[in-house]
Amino acid sequence: MAKGFPTDTGSVLTGCYPTSTGGVTLNRATRNRNRNRNRATVQLADIHPTAQYELSYAQWQRFTGFDRQWKTLTITTVCDYASIHAAAQALIPLERQLMSADAARQRDDILLEDALEISGYLRPLGIQADGSYPATERLFYRVLKVTEVVGLFYKARFNVPRPRLFNPALRPFLPDPWHGSFPSNHALQSMSIALLFSQLLPEVAPVSALFRSARRIAKNREYAGIHTELDTQAGFELAEKFLPFLSKILEDDLIAANAEWRAAQ
Amino acid sequence: MTTQPLFRANELADYYEVQALPAHGVNFILIDTPIDLQHPAFSGAQITQYNFVTGLGGHWPASMPVLGPHGTAVAGLLVGQTFSIELSAEEAKRNQMDVNSAVSAMLPATGLAPGAALHSLALSFDIDPKRHLAALDQALALAERLANAIVLIPRGLDAFTDEPFERARALTDRLRQLAKRCPVLCAAGNTGSPANGEPAYPANIDWGQASREDLLFAVGAVNEHGIPCAYSAPCHWAERSDDAISPTQALDYQSENAATLHAEYGDYLPEVSKTVSKRTHLSTDLVGCWGYRPADSDIAHLSRDAQMRQDLRALYCRFGGTSAATAVAAARMGHLLVEGTFDQPMRREQVLQVMTR
Numbered sequence: 225m226a227k228g229f230p231t232d233t234g235s236v237l238t239g240c241y242p243t244s245t246g247g248v249t250l251n252r253a254t255r256n257r258n259r260n261r262n263r264a265t266v267q268l269a270d271i272h273p274t275a276q277y278e279l280s281y282a283q284w285q286r287f288t289g290f291d292r293q294w295k296t297l298t299i300t301t302v303c304d305y306a307s308i309h310a311a312a313q314a315l316i317p318l319e320r321q322l323m324s325a326d327a328a329r330q331r332d333d334i335l336l337e338d339a340l341e342i343s344g345y346l347r348p349l350g351i352q353a354d355g356s357y358p359a360t361e362r363l364f365y366r367v368l369k370v371t372e373v374v375g376l377f378y379k380a381r382f383n384v385p386r387p388r389l390f391n392p393a394l395r396p397f398l399p400d401p402w403h404g405s406f407p408s409n410h411a412l413q414s415m416s417i418a419l420l421f422s423q424l425l426p427e428v429a430p431v432s433a434l435f436r437s438a439r440r441i442a443k444n445r446e447y448a449g450i451h452t453e454l455d456t457q458a459g460f461e462l463a464e465k466f467l468p469f470l471s472k473i474l475e476d477d478l479i480a481a482n483a484e485w486r487a488a489q
Numbered sequence: 490m491t492t493q494p495l496f497r498a499n500e501l502a503d504y505y506e507v508q509a510l511p512a513h514g515v516n517f518i519l520i521d522t523p524i525d526l527q528h529p530a531f532s533g534a535q536i537t538q539y540n541f542v543t544g545l546g547g548h549w550p551a552s553m554p555v556l557g558p559h560g561t562a563v564a565g566l567l568v569g570q571t572f573s574i575e576l577s578a579e580e581a582k583r584n585q586m587d588v589n590s591a592v593s594a595m596l597p598a599t600g601l602a603p604g605a606a607l608h609s610l611a612l613s614f615d616i617d618p619k620r621h622l623a624a625l626d627q628a629l630a631l632a633e634r635l636a637n638a639i640v641l642i643p644r645g646l647d648a649f650t651d652e653p654f655e656r657a658r659a660l661t662d663r664l665r666q667l668a669k670r671c672p673v674l675c676a677a678g679n680t681g682s683p684a685n686g687e688p689a690y691p692a693n694i695d696w697g698q699a700s701r702e703d704l705l706f707a708v709g710a711v712n713e714h715g716i717p718c719a720y721s722a723p724c725h726w727a728e729r730s731d732d733a734i735s736p737t738q739a740l741d742y743q744s745e746n747a748a749t750l751h752a753e754y755g756d757y758l759p760e761v762s763k764t765v766s767k768r769t770h771l772s773t774d775l776v777g778c779w780g781y782r783p784a785d786s787d788i789a790h791l792s793r794d795a796q797m798r799q800d801l802r803a804l805y806c807r808f809g810g811t812s813a814a815t816a817v818a819a820a821r822m823g824h825l826l827v828e829g830t831f832d833q834p835m836r837r838e839q840v841l842q843v844m845t846r
Contacts, residue, residue, distance in 0.1 A: 418615070419542070419543070419613065419615075420556070422557075422613050422614045422615075423522070423523075423542070423554070423555070423556040423557050423613065424556040424557055425557065426522050426557045426559050426613075426614060426644075427557075427559055427644075427812075431614045432614040432615075432616055434614075435613075435614060435615045435616045435617075436616050439616065439617075464542075464543035464544075465543070467543060467553070467554075468550075468552045468553050468554060471554040471556060472554070475789070476789060478556065479778045479779070479783070479786055479789055480786070482556075482778075482779060482780075482783060483783060483786065486781070486783070
């Protein structure tokens, strides 16, 4: 490896475009002859770990093609002022529980789950995000991406403030996100993964553990003080209603994941 | 257009006509993953599907996809019918048929009780017990209303295991109520080595100490030699056969049927069992690039109908384990019910005596 071409992925971008002062010599004998090869090693995944999981153009087309249908789903979970106010009051005991000494692991989980991260869904299936099940990883990331957009649309529609505005005594463990509270995107995303995968491969993996994990992840947002139980319920409800569209949008990924698990059996 | 039976379906149809009863008047109540109602093998079958995956009852929405093959395979063993598909010459060639013109391909039935009605209570593996409760309530209501009802639970209900005691108790109570009205056949489990040498829930309810009037049975699976399979949870069940139903003992002609299928159509049948320790049956699979035996993904872009024509073998799978055993045992029980073999009301001892004869 030549000088000026760092190997760590964190600085690959700067390494790709060496400047005249970046250690590049004009001496032919000592010039780096592997320069082009080194450039070619820069992958999309090096720039951002989840960039390779972006939806394909065809998937975006299908997604936008269903616009009219998925934007008009009916959420029956009640979100009037009295209900939200009562639900926000119910968060205080959860907050206390989270701050107790024996909830350290739960706090770590909440911090981990705050980002776009799928280990909480892979672990119940007995696999890890190490590339051994690439189609499954890609499917999960794409579910998260699609459902995030859907969730944000419904959040904007209902425009419900975060629980702290209904209960000023709350001290959320996480900062309030910029968007609305209802429905919970974490609930929508995690239940979408569980519903989709459990339908696809009900007998090859402990899918009930996946549901358990999905519900825990959604509940953790209540512990963190940024969602109420109503948000969670609405997220689950939206996941169920969006499922037919989701399965069509990601059909090719589902087929790949199906083949991956069947081959591993 | 010429007619060319595929898999020698005519002989198979004759075989069913002679050997198997259609079981008209039997009502199977199946609690499992959803059934693919678009499968052509079900076009003539009496199937009603209720949605407990995303709802609490109500009919299965047509827009809802069926992605998992388990329920479809179980339903195929119960009520799968014979059917024919018109193929172009090109499609026939792709299906390895030696013809130069369009053909009408006859495909075999897989159902052991094709005349029975099937009520599918499609249930996911969500740990939320309200869906399980709703499904069992629906099963209770159907069992009350329908004659010759047989309930099948060819899967574990994992949610029961870590529920608070009261709720788990409520679910178990419902199962007991159900088992007092009609037979409930539960798969003993495919979960590998059992923790305590017992079947999975709910097959383990009162395992070995069921009350005399209780009609809840655990169904184990055996291999071609009649030996209980390792993955069949009650692996010691041979010693406790008074508590379990053996599909092999109960349904001799099925083993003959399986042998016939292997001998006659082995080359055509997909996913022929890789090991002798696992006995499998021909059953229905999800259409196209899905299921136990998916078609090649290079035809994934085609419509569902086109996918089906491109690879007829993908309509079938080899299905085994305690889930298949539960379906086989239920079909056998259905035949005996319409024959009037059982006393009414049914008695546990007699059922075990007849079914394991």
